[in-house]
Amino acid sequence: MKGILRIAFKLLVNDKGKYAALLVGITFAVFLMVQMTSIFSGILMKSSSTVINLGAQVWVMDPAVNNVASSIPMPDYVLDTVRSIDGVKYAVPLYSGAALVKLRNGIFQSVTVVGLDDNSLFGHPELVEGKIEDIYAENAFIVVEDAEIRKLGYPTVGTDFELNDHRGVIVGIARVAASGLFGIPTLYTTYSKAIQYIPSTRFTISYILVEPKSSDAIPHIQQQVKRLGYEALTKDEFMQKIANYYKYQTGLGTNILIMTVVSFLVGFSVSGQTFYTFILENLEKFGALKAIGAKGSELVYMILFQAMFTAMIGYGLGVGLCTLIITIAKLRIPDYSANITYTTLGFAFFMVLIIAGISSYIGIRKVLKIEPFDIFRG
Amino acid sequence: MNPAISANELAKWFGEGDLKTYAVNDVTFEAYFGEILFIVGPSGSGKTTLLSIVSGILRPNSGTVVIDNVDIWKLEPDQIAQFRLNKVGFVFQDYHLFPRLTTAENVAIPLILMKKDWDESIREATRYLEIVGLGNKVQLPPVKLSGGEQQRVAIARALVSQPDILIFDEPTASLDGDTGRRVMEFVKTNVLNDKRCILIVTHDSRIFEYADRIMKMEDGRVVGIEKGASH
Numbered sequence: 001m002k003g004i005l006r007i008a009f010k011l012l013v014n015d016k017g018k019y020a021a022l023l024v025g026i027t028f029a030v031f032l033m034v035q036m037t038s039i040f041s042g043i044l045m046k047s048s049s050t051v052i053n054l055g056a057q058v059w060v061m062d063p064a065v066n067n068v069a070s071s072i073p074m075p076d077y078v079l080d081t082v083r084s085i086d087g088v089k090y091a092v093p094l095y096s097g098a099a100l101v102k103l104r105n106g107i108f109q110s111v112t113v114v115g116l117d118d119n120s121l122f123g124h125p126e127l128v129e130g131k132i133e134d135i136y137a138e139n140a141f142i143v144v145e146d147a148e149i150r151k152l153g154y155p156t157v158g159t160d161f162e163l164n165d166h167r168g169v170i171v172g173i174a175r176v177a178a179s180g181l182f183g184i185p186t187l188y189t190t191y192s193k194a195i196q197y198i199p200s201t202r203f204t205i206s207y208i209l210v211e212p213k214s215s216d217a218i219p220h221i222q223q224q225v226k227r228l229g230y231e232a233l234t235k236d237e238f239m240q241k242i243a244n245y246y247k248y249q250t251g252l253g254t255n256i257l258i259m260t261v262v263s264f265l266v267g268f269s270v271s272g273q274t275f276y277t278f279i280l281e282n283l284e285k286f287g288a289l290k291a292i293g294a295k296g297s298e299l300v301y302m303i304l305f306q307a308m309f310t311a312m313i314g315y316g317l318g319v320g321l322c323t324l325i326i327t328i329a330k331l332r333i334p335d336y337s338a339n340i341t342y343t344t345l346g347f348a349f350f351m352v353l354i355i356a357g358i359s360s361y362i363g364i365r366k367v368l369k370i371e372p373f374d375i376f377r378g
Numbered sequence: 379m380n381p382a383i384s385a386n387e388l389a390k391w392f393g394e395g396d397l398k399t400y401a402v403n404d405v406t407f408e409a410y411f412g413e414i415l416f417i418v419g420p421s422g423s424g425k426t427t428l429l430s431i432v433s434g435i436l437r438p439n440s441g442t443v444v445i446d447n448v449d450i451w452k453l454e455p456d457q458i459a460q461f462r463l464n465k466v467g468f469v470f471q472d473y474h475l476f477p478r479l480t481t482a483e484n485v486a487i488p489l490i491l492m493k494k495d496w497d498e499s500i501r502e503a504t505r506y507l508e509i510v511g512l513g514n515k516v517q518l519p520p521v522k523l524s525g526g527e528q529q530r531v532a533i534a535r536a537l538v539s540q541p542d543i544l545i546f547d548e549p550t551a552s553l554d555g556d557t558g559r560r561v562m563e564f565v566k567t568n569v570l571n572d573k574r575c576i577l578i579v580t581h582d583s584r585i586f587e588y589a590d591r592i593m594k595m596e597d598g599r600v601v602g603i604e605k606g607a608s609h
Contacts, residue, residue, distance in 0.1 A: 003490035003499065007479065014478035288474035291435055292535075293463025294491050295456050373427075373436045375470060 004294075008302035011282065012309065018281075021274045022310045023317065026355060029267015030318020030348050031325075033260050037344040038326060040256040042337035047246055048239040049178035050096060050114070054123035056209035058218060059238045060091070063231040066245040069112075069182070071096055073203035078230060082208050085224045087217025092117035095194040096206040098184070101152070102162040109151050112186045113141075113163075115194025122209055125188060130157050130172025135190055142172040144186040146179035147334030166197045183335055264351050271314070272359040275307060279363035283370055291372035299367050307360035315352045319345060381408035382543055382575035383432055388441035390427055390598075401427040402438070403598040411542070414566065414576045414588060416606065419595035425579045426547065428595065432577070433466050433545045434458045445543070463491055467536030471548040473528050475520040481507060481531045482516040488539040506534040509568065526557035530564070537569060544569065546578040550585055562588040 013019050045052070050068040051059070060082055062072035082091045095115030100108050116124055116135075124132055125144060134140055143155055152161070159170045168187075180186060189197075195204045210232065212218050218234060225232035233241060247253030279286075286299055322340065329336045390402040402424045409415045409432075417425045430436035432443050434450050442449045450461055462468075467488075475484045485503035490496065504516050510530040512523075520528050529549065536544055546565075550558030562585045570576055578589070586592060589606030 003493070003496050006496060007476075007483070007487065007490060010483065011476060011478050282476075284472075285474055285476050288468075288470060289487070289491070290459070291462065291468055291470075292488055292491065293459050293461075293466075295459050298491070371436075373430045375474060 005305045008305045012306045018278045022271050023314050025270030026314025027317040030315050031321045032263030033348045034322040036259045038338040038340045041341050042339035044243045046181035046337050048242050049180045052178045053176040058210035060208035060232045067242045071206035073201050074205045075203045087213050087220050089211045089213045091208050091210045092122045093205040094207040095191050099198050110184050112184050114188050115191040118190045118192050125174035125176045127172045127174050134171035139167045139169045140171040141168045142174050142188040143170050145173050148185040152185050268355045275359040286367045287370040287375040303360050303363045307356040311352045311356035382411045383409040384444040386442045388438050390438045400598045409575050411575050412572045413590040416589040416592045417579045423595040424598035429579050434462045465542050467541035467544045469532045469536045469546045473532040477521045480517050485534045506538045510534045544576045550582045
């Protein structure tokens with residue numbers, strides 16, 4: 001480390017009270033920002049869980065659909081037409097709807113029922129117990145083993161229940177990549193069984209899952225579907241549409257944004273003010289350094305180093321604390337939705353750089369303004 | 379004798395028009411190697427301003443300051459900073475020691491600014507602390523030292539870069555009479571040499587006996603230079 005930076009380091013860390021206050025400010029800000037954005041990220045991921053789990057490349061739906069749960073049924077001819085579009089390798093119907101099941105102990109429980117195409121079972125989950133072909137058996141359902149399975153009383157293969165006066169039997173237990181947002185257990189069955197068991201409107205296809213022959217064919221498929229008055233979205237586009245719905249139409253995004261801004265301001269005000277006080281207290285000393293022969297650029301390096309060093313330590317502590325809290329929360333609350341991503345970490349890092357930048361800018365201005373002559377004058 | 383500092387027709391004023399006030403007005407003098415020159419005068423007489431000008435801290439409005447055959451006020455700001463670092467040692471009235479650094483680290487600062495190796499700088503600083511009699515306090519922060527000891531740390535810091543010119547601003551203002559005299563005795567005996575010139579601004583008549591020459595100032599002008607008791 002260059003000598004001048006070593007002096008800056010010692011000036012900073014040897015002032016234990018102020019250094020602790022600076023770290024607390026930045027750590028708190030990072031913790032809150034990462035926590036808020038991770039919760040948001042977790043909610044967005046869970047809101048797209050069906051899209052992630054089924055894995056279809058292209059989804060056809062009514063243009064008014066803004067999230068998976070609020071599907072608008074489409075007539076059968078749409079499926080036939082989509083199958084006839086150039087570039088479509090295959091297209092299958094998907095049922096997705098809510099239902100009430102009555103458990104053996106008499107308790108009613110809401111569930112999401114996903115009806116897979118009878119012929120292909122396209123998008124079926126990975127089974128950890130049972131065999132996928134058993135889904136064709138009478139009354140057969142596969143239950144997803146996620147945080148919500150406890151709400152069905154931890155069913156095993158053979159457990160039965162009632163669904164709209166129909167008997168249902170668990171024939172398999174599956175694992176999926178992402179669990180849902182609303183804390184409702186998920187049951188998989190065949191499309192035909194789903195529309196038979198659950199009261200339906202005249203049209204029954206919730207979504208059409210399309211496998212294109214190649215990714216180059218997707219724009220053409222989208223164009224042709226649009227001509228039908230429907231919308232074909234790639235997996236990423238559909239997830240983005242869902243995210244936009246939660247961000248802009250539910251108030252969730254605005255609230256998270258406000259909380260993140262508040263976190264930033266709290267962190268900035270605590271650490272900015274403390275850093276400013278630190279500079280003020282050392283101002284005469286910086287002036288003395290100038291008088292001795294330190295160049296303005298060297299003093300700038302010292303302050304930038306102090307601000308950045310504190311910011312990086314605070315960032316590490318904040319991220320560590322947030323990770324710890326989220327890990328503990330997930331251990332105790334299995335469906336706790338928070339997801340630390342590189343984006344949230346990058347966002348918090350960027351905000352911390354802003355805090356450090358503004359704090360050091362204020363200090364640098366003050367230090368560059370002081371004249372060594374002022375030191376002589378006292 | 380070869381002058382260490384040659385100041386010619388220096389003037390420094392603040393404000394403009396009716397508010398124009400001369401802090402230093404038409405000052406010409408020379409200071410020589412091997413001497414202690416006191417600059418004395420009442421408050422507001424311009425001593426500190428003059429000291430700042432000749433040490434490369436405050437730019438005069440007119441006049442020249444020649445040190446080592448260089449008119450220092452024709453240098454660029456960074457060159458003047460480098461000049462101060464290499465040629466001038468400062469002992470400030472309030473010492474301006476960093477309370478969060480050890481005494482050795484405080485003394486090493488000029489060497490570190492000269493980009494010398496950290497360990498080497500600390501070793502050299504320790505040597506100078508031994509010279510000023512504080513070899514057993516190198517690891518202590520300045521706040522643990524008495525006023526006289528802090529003064530000696532400041533002197534060690536000013537000396538460590540082996541400057542040609544030493545500037546003392548009111549060196550005894552914060553010290554009692556005995557300590558002040560001990561510090562001046564130390565300066566006279568151990569700091570002054572044939573290759574060094576010491577300028578001291580002071581109000582303290584108790585230490586005039588240590589001056590080789592005393593330059594009196596009033597209203598920004600030099601009103602007389604007389605030989606000190608030490609001459």
